[in-house]
Amino acid sequence: MSMRKIFFKVLTYLLLLSLVAAVLLPFYWMVVTSLKPPGEVNVVPPKWIPSRPFWQNYVRAWHAAPFGRYFLNSFFISVMTTLGEVVTTILAAYAFAKMDFFGKKVLFLSLLGLMMFPGQLRLIPNFMLASSLGWTDTYQILIIPWIASIFGIFLLRQYFKTIPDELWDAAQLDGCNRFRFLWTVVVPLSKPGIITVALFKFVGSWNAFLWVLIMTNKTSMRTIPVGLAVFRSEAGTHFGELMAASTMAVLPILIIFFLAQRQFIQGVARSGIK
Amino acid sequence: MDKITALISRITGVSQIKLRKPDYWKETFWAYGYLLPAFLVLGVFSFWPLIRSFKISLFDWNVLRNTGTFIGFQNYVRLFNDPEFWAALWHTVYYALVSTPVTMIIAMFIAILLNSQIRMKSWFRTAFFLPWITPMVAGASVFVWLFNADYGLVNHLLGLVGLGDYRWLNNPSLAIPLLIVFGVWKFLGFQTVLFLAGLQNIPEGYYEAARVDGANRLQLFRHVTLPLLTPTTFFVLIISMIGSFKVFTQVYVIWAGTAGPLDSAETIVMFFFQKGFNNFEFGYASAAAYVLFFIVFVLTAINMRVSKRWVHYQ
Amino acid sequence: MRKVLAFALIFSLVIGATGIAFAADETKVTFWHAMHREHKDALEHITAAFEEENPGIDVELVDQGGYTELKQKVITAAAAGQVPVAAQQYEDSTIQYVDADLMKPLDGVVSEDLINDIPQGLINSGTFMGKLYALPFNKSAMVLFYNTDLIDEPPATWDELLEISAEVTEDTDGDGKIDQYGFGLRPTPELFSLFFHQAGGEFLSEDKSELLIDSEEGVHALEYMAKLREHSLYQTDYLSGPFGSGKVAMYIGSSAGAPYVDSACEGNHGWDAAPLPDGPANGDSMIQGTNVGVFTVGKSEEQVDAGIEFIQYLIKDKWTIYWGKKTGYIPVRKSALNSEEWQSYLEENPKRRAMTQMMKEGFVYPHHLQWNEVRNILGNVLERTMLNKGEPKELLEDGAKTFKEKTG
Numbered sequence: 001m002s003m004r005k006i007f008f009k010v011l012t013y014l015l016l017l018s019l020v021a022a023v024l025l026p027f028y029w030m031v032v033t034s035l036k037p038p039g040e041v042n043v044v045p046p047k048w049i050p051s052r053p054f055w056q057n058y059v060r061a062w063h064a065a066p067f068g069r070y071f072l073n074s075f076f077i078s079v080m081t082t083l084g085e086v087v088t089t090i091l092a093a094y095a096f097a098k099m100d101f102f103g104k105k106v107l108f109l110s111l112l113g114l115m116m117f118p119g120q121l122r123l124i125p126n127f128m129l130a131s132s133l134g135w136t137d138t139y140q141i142l143i144i145p146w147i148a149s150i151f152g153i154f155l156l157r158q159y160f161k162t163i164p165d166e167l168w169d170a171a172q173l174d175g176c177n178r179f180r181f182l183w184t185v186v187v188p189l190s191k192p193g194i195i196t197v198a199l200f201k202f203v204g205s206w207n208a209f210l211w212v213l214i215m216t217n218k219t220s221m222r223t224i225p226v227g228l229a230v231f232r233s234e235a236g237t238h239f240g241e242l243m244a245a246s247t248m249a250v251l252p253i254l255i256i257f258f259l260a261q262r263q264f265i266q267g268v269a270r271s272g273i274k
Numbered sequence: 275m276d277k278i279t280a281l282i283s284r285i286t287g288v289s290q291i292k293l294r295k296p297d298y299w300k301e302t303f304w305a306y307g308y309l310l311p312a313f314l315v316l317g318v319f320s321f322w323p324l325i326r327s328f329k330i331s332l333f334d335w336n337v338l339r340n341t342g343t344f345i346g347f348q349n350y351v352r353l354f355n356d357p358e359f360w361a362a363l364w365h366t367v368y369y370a371l372v373s374t375p376v377t378m379i380i381a382m383f384i385a386i387l388l389n390s391q392i393r394m395k396s397w398f399r400t401a402f403f404l405p406w407i408t409p410m411v412a413g414a415s416v417f418v419w420l421f422n423a424d425y426g427l428v429n430h431l432l433g434l435v436g437l438g439d440y441r442w443l444n445n446p447s448l449a450i451p452l453l454i455v456f457g458v459w460k461f462l463g464f465q466t467v468l469f470l471a472g473l474q475n476i477p478e479g480y481y482e483a484a485r486v487d488g489a490n491r492l493q494l495f496r497h498v499t500l501p502l503l504t505p506t507t508f509f510v511l512i513i514s515m516i517g518s519f520k521v522f523t524q525v526y527v528i529w530a531g532t533a534g535p536l537d538s539a540e541t542i543v544m545f546f547f548q549k550g551f552n553n554f555e556f557g558y559a560s561a562a563a564y565v566l567f568f569i570v571f572v573l574t575a576i577n578m579r580v581s582k583r584w585v586h587y588q
Numbered sequence: 589m590r591k592v593l594a595f596a597l598i599f600s601l602v603i604g605a606t607g608i609a610f611a612a613d614e615t616k617v618t619f620w621h622a623m624h625r626e627h628k629d630a631l632e633h634i635t636a637a638f639e640e641e642n643p644g645i646d647v648e649l650v651d652q653g654g655y656t657e658l659k660q661k662v663i664t665a666a667a668a669g670q671v672p673v674a675a676q677q678y679e680d681s682t683i684q685y686v687d688a689d690l691m692k693p694l695d696g697v698v699s700e701d702l703i704n705d706i707p708q709g710l711i712n713s714g715t716f717m718g719k720l721y722a723l724p725f726n727k728s729a730m731v732l733f734y735n736t737d738l739i740d741e742p743p744a745t746w747d748e749l750l751e752i753s754a755e756v757t758e759d760t761d762g763d764g765k766i767d768q769y770g771f772g773l774r775p776t777p778e779l780f781s782l783f784f785h786q787a788g789g790e791f792l793s794e795d796k797s798e799l800l801i802d803s804e805e806g807v808h809a810l811e812y813m814a815k816l817r818e819h820s821l822y823q824t825d826y827l828s829g830p831f832g833s834g835k836v837a838m839y840i841g842s843s844a845g846a847p848y849v850d851s852a853c854e855g856n857h858g859w860d861a862a863p864l865p866d867g868p869a870n871g872d873s874m875i876q877g878t879n880v881g882v883f884t885v886g887k888s889e890e891q892v893d894a895g896i897e898f899i900q901y902l903i904k905d906k907w908t909i910y911w912g913k914k915t916g917y918i919p920v921r922k923s924a925l926n927s928e929e930w931q932s933y934l935e936e937n938p939k940r941r942a943m944t945q946m947m948k949e950g951f952v953y954p955h956h957l958q959w960n961e962v963r964n965i966l967g968n969v970l971e972r973t974m975l976n977k978g979e980p981k982e983l984l985e986d987g988a989k990t991f992k993e994k995t996g
Binding site: 006027042089100102109118125126128143148158178224226261268271 | 283288292293298299301304308309311313315316318322323324326329330387388392399400405412418419422424467471519522530543552556559560563574
């Protein structure tokens with residue numbers, strides 16, 4: 001290797017490492033602060049490492065607000081919306097990809113048009129609808145409006161289109177009906193796409209904020225993000241506890257991410273290439 | 275009967291032969307069944323609200339009594355005469371104009387570095403990607419602490435290089451910059467992954483051909499990478515721009531439910547939230563949401579048009 | 589196929605089941621609050637005692653975050669017809685709730701004895717259009733917190749406050765940055781109102797159509813605050829933190845902050861609370877904290893009655909004293925203030941004496957349907973002044989004009 005090449009290599013690594021350090025710094029600072037005893041949080045200059053890990057912040061945060069309940073809610077809502085969306089999306093995407101029917105173009109274009117509208121436009125009418133149905137503070141309002149997604153339909157439609165029509169012809173000869181064909185042939189062949197849709201949805205539901213904030217009043221219906229926002233007042237200047245709560249909020253989603261890292265990143269990458 | 279079929283065929287573009295086939299209608303019947311669940315949900319919670327929202331925007335709505343007086347387009351007129359709305363619009367545009375190019379340039383830069391032959395590529399990629407899946411509320415809470423004026427790490431680090439200390443959360447002129455820093459951190463990795471995918475889609479052949487012609491690194495970038503990456507760049511640009519007009523949660527968390535000092539962090543969505551759920555002017559807030567839609571729509575349309583001039587599809 | 593059907597069935601069952609509320613024999617009282625830490629603990633303690641004494645009533649305390657979020661939530665819930673049974677509220681919120689017919693008038697429902705035992709100022713604060721709608725709960729007065737390691741004799745007048753602030757402000761380590769400020773300034777509408785009142789200002793004209801902050805007194809108060817700002821740490825967060833760490837030597841704040849101040853100062857330095865320095869017109873304090881009231885929308889009679897029972901229970905002699913001891917708020921009943929228990933508590937805790945004294949010399953905001961707009965205006969004027977965005981006089985005139993526009 002020439003000197004020039006080595007120079008560029010070293011430079012690349014240095015740049016990357018310093019950028020990574022900058023991006024990861026907030027995570028480091030969050031965890032470190034969450035482990036500091038109160039006397040070491042508000043100090044100048046800041047301490048990079050606590051003298052001893054102080055787990056009490058976690059205990060206090062956990063007892064100060066029902067984080068256990070928040071977790072359960074977040075988990076339940078995320079799982080339900082994900083399952084629901086996967087089912088409705090597979091069905092709709094299949095119709096658009098593989099079936100020939102009256103009004104197909106119009107319906108497809110109207111979906112495209114619908115996607116243009118920002119979500120805020122839907123907030124007030126949906127809030128009023130929820131109020132008149134008595135659905136505020138229920139799981140229904142946190143789940144049902146979110147079990148369909150236009151983005152998901154588009155993504156899966158692309159996937160389904162790549163499946164050759166010959167398979168369907170062959171299946172018909174074997175006496176297989178459309179519905180069974182969809183679930184036993186098309187779905188298994190499109191697993192990566194379905195996983196992408198599911199992951200996006202799960203993370204989106206887990207992190208959703210404004211909708212949940214407006215639709216819930218009771219402590220028992222809050223999700224992690226809304227609970228954490230409320231906890232900010234509780235923690236006040238006790239940043240150790242706030243950071244402990246934040247760490248608890250981040251952890252589950254990070255674990256899921258690390259388990260399905262490849263699918264996540266490929267999913268995002270794929271959404272960009274059309 | 276034939277005439278009607280012909281007419282439908284003319285309007286819909288579906289051939290007459292098809293329209294006469296019973297099988298076609300059978301398939302249509304089943305297809306509608308498949309579409310039903312998704313369309314039901316989207317219809318009730320997405321489509322219908324758009325119409326209702328527009329209707330509400332024409333009313334002076336009394337939330338507590340759930341009735342309104344029809345006032346035509348007065349809410350829109352009021353909006354255009356409301357300095358607070360213009361300020362919110364300016365904050366949003368300011369945020370979009372700075373955060374979009376800054377994030378994109380850094381993300382593209384990182385993607386190019388990662389696209390060379392280096393070790394631990396996926397490790398780096400994962401690290402950059404982490405903020406994107408982190409809940410916004412948690413990320414913003416951490417930023418509140420990082421940017422704490424007295425004990426925050428950021429002021430400490432700035433102090434080390436002699437840059438003085440800033441009262442980030444109290445100073446109106448630092449509110450949008452703070453949001454920009456947060457936005458760059460949050461969305462950098464997402465864009466990096468998109469750019470990286472775009473880069474990996476460029477066939478190696480183009481580079482080889484250019485190298486044969488004696489192009490250096492910079493020329494390769496300028497004449498091969500940049501043009502061939504334009505479809506990705508365009509996609510990222512649109513996503514990032516639309517995202518800029520949605521900034522809300524971070525403001526809500528960082529300034530504890532308010533719009534920052536002297537409303538300096540009041541974005542359009544925050545304006546919408548304040549009017550809608552603080553003052554309970556549902557009509558006025560709905561009008562603001564429609565204007566937001568209109569702006570995003572026009573910007574996207576302009577982008578689509580202009581893109582024909584600079585986006586090269588292979 | 590069967591799997592999918594089964595799944596759909598389970599899906600709808602699970603979601604459906606969660607919507608079913610189970611009928612309970614107990615009367616449920618939801619109480620929304622914004623109390624945290626020591627304050628929350630004390631509230632929970634009193635509530636537990638209430639539940640024990642009233643086995644038929646189940647009180648659900650709901651923490652809604654800060655007061656801003658609490659009010660947002662009450663109004664959102666009102667729009668959805670889902671208000672709590674009772675909630676903490678500032679006067680400017682109560683008046684809006686009353687205007688929307690959400691609240692239960694308490695005249696004739698709450699005993700005369702109780703009403704006569706509450707200081708008149710506090711009764712006035714809960715009275716709107718001639719009717720009592722809210723009882724005081726967590727009430728406090730503004731006092732001057734000061735660092736006893738740095739200041740021996742707290743300032744007695746505005747001039748002294750300025751003087752001492754200037755003296756104490758220092759760059760202790762000589763790096764060119766001030767690291768010890770004489771005063772801590774948090775731009776709340778209430779802080780401006782305090783100085784305005786002490787300067788002798790009147791908020792509203794007789795017919796309530798004009799906001800008189802651009803009066804001579806208003807300009808004087810704001811100019812004084814601008815001067816004070818030069819020796820102050822200015823921040824929008826609570827000041828107990830920087831006060832505890834020694835960054836700020838004095839600040840004016842609610843006595844309810846006492847437990848926070850105490851824990852922040854622990855191990856760092858001594859502190860005390862003094863009566864406020866006298867202004868040109870008077871040395872009055874401002875009464876802070878919220879009242880509690882009961883909502884009627886969508887509530888059964890039993891719930892409303894239980895709610896009224898609960899808000900009275902919160903300020904029983906025994907509990908208002910308990911509350912005062914645990915939180916830094918001040919008992920809201922004359923009998924409690926004069927009780928032997930509270931007096932001997934003050935004997936042992938001299939720091940609380942100034943707080944109790946200031947309570948007696950406290951004023952409250954006038955009532956006006958759009959007072960929340962007024963608070964926005966006051967806060968905005970103060971913030972602008974503190975950030976050097978204009979001259980006090982002009983800003984006050986702008987504020988008075990804005991009031992006319994918004995209410996006219």
